[in-house]
Amino acid sequence: MALLTLAEAKAQLNLVGDSDDTELQVYVDAVTPVIEEFIGPVEPRAVVEQHDARGGRRELVLRTTPVLSVTSVQPLLASGVSYAVDGLVLNPDTGEVRRRDCGWFRGLLEVTVQAGRLDVSPTINLAARMLVQHLWRTQRASRGGALAGGGNDYSVSEPIVGLGYAVPNRVLELLQPYRLPPGVA
The missing domain is CATH 2.40.30 (Elongation Factor Tu (Ef-tu); domain 3)
Incomplete structure (x- = not known):
């Protein structure tokens, strides 16, 4: 059981073909420890x-x-x-x-x-998809500073203390019901 598969990430990003698969797999692999930092082990x-x-x-x-x-x-x-x-x-x-x-x-x-968990809830999976989407789009900014796909939907005006800009609020909000109690990490 995986938190997120390559196929799910590609679907979230509307990518077809396999030209980005190697690079995208790095992103898929990288989101698991980030998500687990907030909610504990996902993959058994x-x-x-x-x-x-x-x-x-x-x-x-x-x-x-x-x-x-x-x-x-x-x-x-x-x-x-x-x-x-x-x-x-x-x-x-x-x-x-x-x-x-x-x-x-x-x-x-x-x-x-x-x-870990026996299965990944759709909400946790969506949070992982959105995190991959955020990281993928922010690293593909054009020379003018606008994000790929236009607009600033993935920009963050102020980071949460200690988190920087890597985890957008929309991902944190999805993970909220699964958060570890204070003092557990």
Whole structure:
């Protein structure tokens, strides 16, 4: 599963033929980490995190969300305890992991999860298409400064602090319902 395919990007840009495919594929590949910065993993992948539960914890809160499944919870030290994944309860959106028996996690732990989404919502896909369109058009400005296709639809008068001009507001607005909670990135 891909966030965006080359064919979808070409359709968004109304490109026919394959003369721009190699260059456009770079843009398609580049938008995934940008989108994931705002909403977490889209394309499923294994993620390994370390958690310190030496004082005992009722729950572990994963730093990567959304999570499809917990693959393993293993001790980092030989004297530690492993936790069977079928004995865990996961909240995939918040990344909270609890023991089904209401026990405590203890020790330094390595938690391996499968993070990402099973499918890409049409809204997230549209945001990726629009981001590719924005980047494609802004890099193709004519000598006079006007954007390819005319007008200034892809110009941004003021950047959002820290974002520069790479991600237009219309893309951020589409991603808003899927945004990571504050403090998660």
